[in-house]
Amino acid sequence: MQYSIRRVHCECMGTGLHIESLRGPHVGPLSFAVARGECIAVMGASGAGKTQLLRLVADLDPGEGRASLDGVPRDAIPAPAWRHKVMFVPAVSGWWAATVAEHFDEAVRDDALSLCTAMRLPAGIMARDLTGLSTGERQRLALVRAIVRKPGVLLLDEPTSGLDAETAEAVEACLGELRASHGVAMVWVTHDASQAARVAGKVYRIIGGALVPA
Numbered sequence: 001m002q003y004s005i006r007r008v009h010c011e012c013m014g015t016g017l018h019i020e021s022l023r024g025p026h027v028g029p030l031s032f033a034v035a036r037g038e039c040i041a042v043m044g045a046s047g048a049g050k051t052q053l054l055r056l057v058a059d060l061d062p063g064e065g066r067a068s069l070d071g072v073p074r075d076a077i078p079a080p081a082w083r084h085k086v087m088f089v090p091a092v093s094g095w096w097a098a099t100v101a102e103h104f105d106e107a108v109r110d111d112a113l114s115l116c117t118a119m120r121l122p123a124g125i126m127a128r129d130l131t132g133l134s135t136g137e138r139q140r141l142a143l144v145r146a147i148v149r150k151p152g153v154l155l156l157d158e159p160t161s162g163l164d165a166e167t168a169e170a171v172e173a174c175l176g177e178l179r180a181s182h183g184v185a186m187v188w189v190t191h192d193a194s195q196a197a198r199v200a201g202k203v204y205r206i207i208g209g210a211l212v213p214a
C-alpha cells in the first residue's frame with residue numbers, strides 16, 4: 001500500500017468510489033464520490049495535477065487520504081486487487097508483446113473483439129504488430145484491454161485525445177454503455193469542455209490543487 005488510509009468513516013461508506021482528504025505533492029486535500037454507473041469529468045490547466053489525481057486514486061503514487069469502493073476501505077484490499085478494481089488508463093499505455101493478441105487472454109478475446117468493433121478499430125487488428133499501429137488505435141486498444149478486465153472504476157486520462165470527432169463519439173458511446181449496463185464508475189480527465197458536458201454528470205476543475213465544481 002503506497003498511501004496510508006485509515007478505516008473510512010461511516011459517511012464514506014456506500015456504493016461506488018469514495019475519496020476523502022486525498023493529498024499528493026501537487027494536489028489536495030481532495031474529497032469526492034463517484035456512484036456506480038456515474039461519470040465525473042476533471043478538467044484543468046496543463047500541469048494542474050489531473051494525472052496525479054488519477055494515479056493517487058489508483059494508489060500508484062505515494063500520498064495520503066482515505067478511499068473506499070462499494071463500502072470496502074482501501075486498506076482492506078491488497079494493492080494489486082485495488083488497482084484491478086480501480087483501474088488507471090494512462091494517456092499513453094505500455095505494451096509488452098509484439099502483437100495485439102498477445103495482450104489478451106484467450107478467455108476475453110471475444111469480448112475484446114466486440115469492443116474493438118464498437119470502437120471502430122479495423123477488422124483483423126488482433127493479428128497486427130503493435131509497431132504498425134497508430135496512436136489512436138493504441139489508445140483505443142488500451143481502453144479495450146482495461147475494460148475486458150472488468151474493473152469497477154475506470155480512471156481515464158484523456159481517453160480520446162488522439163481521435164477524430166467521429167471515433168471519439170464511438171468511444172464515448174462505448175464507455176456510456178459500460179456505465180449503464182455494468183455500473184462502472186468513471187473519472188474522466190479531459191481538456192474538452194464539450195466532451196465533459198456530454199459524458200459526465202458532474203464536471204470539476206483542478207485549481208490550485210483543489211477540486212472545484214465547473
Ligand SMILES: Nc1ncnc2c1ncn2[C@@H]1O[C@H](COP(=O)(O)OP(=O)(O)OP(=O)(O)O)[C@@H](O)[C@H]1O
Nearest residue numbers: 025026044045046047048049050051052053191206
Ligand atoms: N514524476 C514526477 N516528478 C515530479 N513532478 C512531477 C512528476 N509527475 C508530474 N509532476 C508534476 O506534477 C504536476 C502535475 O502533473 P500532472 O501530470 O498531474 O498534470 P496534468 O494536469 O495531468 O497536466 P496535463 O494536462 O499537461 O497532462 C506538474 O507540475 C508536473 O510537472
